């Protein structure tokens with residue numbers, strides 16, 4: 131079984147509606163209850179900042195600092211993490227009127243937020259993700275890339291380097307600067323990064339599919355079949371080096387077309403994640419709202435299990451407003467699944483009674499207008 135990772139102390143300063151708040155935790159799951167707008171999701175968001183990226187709301191840093199606060203926000207967490215005990219501190223600082231992110235690990239400044247993944251893996255499911263299967267493909271790509279990132283921390287760097295290279299190519303093309311050697315250099319880089327991204331996505335999906343196959347339990351949450359489409363769809367099994375060559379050639383041939391379109395028309399930035407409800411054998415977007423929610427929960431739980439298997443450490447799970455959507459039976463099944471997973475799960479709701487069946491397995495925290503008790 132995977133080892134547990136957990137937060138045992140959390141301190142927030144000028145974070146959203148928290149002026150100053152602190153929370154001591156004992157490693158059990160954490161249930162946050164309180165009225166609408168009291169700060170439950172904000173607290174989850176603070177925990178999500180203990181992983182790379184912009185947190186579960188994909189927020190702009192300047193929005194995160196408490197309205198009226200003079201100099202950014204800070205989050206401090208003392209954790210029992212993948213590298214043992216550690217102190218993680220992050221926040222924003224205003225520099226020349228712009229908010230910049232700061233990170234300290236065990237008191238020392240750290241340059242790359244990727245280093246957080248040496249200590250914790252944080253996964254989440256929020257109501258904002260409810261429309262994942264019916265909404266824009268960019269949302270599904272982002273979801274997919276977060277799944278990859280938590281088992282392959284290099285994925286984020288690859289994706290941002292690819293984006294940067296693509297932007298410079300788009301710029302050269304839109305300026306009409308068809309400098310062949312310059313473009314070839316950029317396209318070579320895009321091919322190497324883009325194929326590495328596509329293969330990392332495929333590998334994660336293959337691992338996830340194997341796990342879903344093994345852990346099939348149609349009684350609680352449906353199984354999901356995953357497929358990627360939109361980029362090199364017919365190339366399954368080809369060697370990475372051949373794929374790179376093909377993508378590089380494709381980019382070279384598409385310069386005129388891309389210049390006319392004002393963007394790069396082919397690449398991993400155009401992939402879409404297709405999800406099917408396995409038991410019903412139906413596309414996720416055609417399933418009912420409740421079925422889609424159950425499918426998504428099943429997917430996130432399977433992924434959490436994959437992270438635990440791959441890293442040997444059960445991740446921290448943030449499940450915002452999850453209990454409200456589930457009937458009593460499914461709720462109990464969810465609590466059992468997260469227990470078996472072995473990590474620390476944070477859950478929110480307006481009412482404690484929905485979490486009664488967790489009993490002693492959880493710590494209950496009341497949130498009231500930015501105050502915790």
Ligand SMILES: Nc1ncnc2c1ncn2[C@@H]1O[C@H](COP(=O)(O)OP(=O)(O)OP(=O)(O)O)[C@@H](O)[C@H]1O
Nearest residue numbers: 146147166167168169170171172193194195196197
């Ligand atoms: N930067 C900020 N400064 C001060 N307050 C903020 C800031 N950002 C958001 N808030 C406030 O934080 C409050 C709490 O938001 P949060 O989403 O955490 O509520 P919640 O308890 O999850 O509510 P619900 O049950 O409705 O989902 C909101 O009233 C919001 O206006």
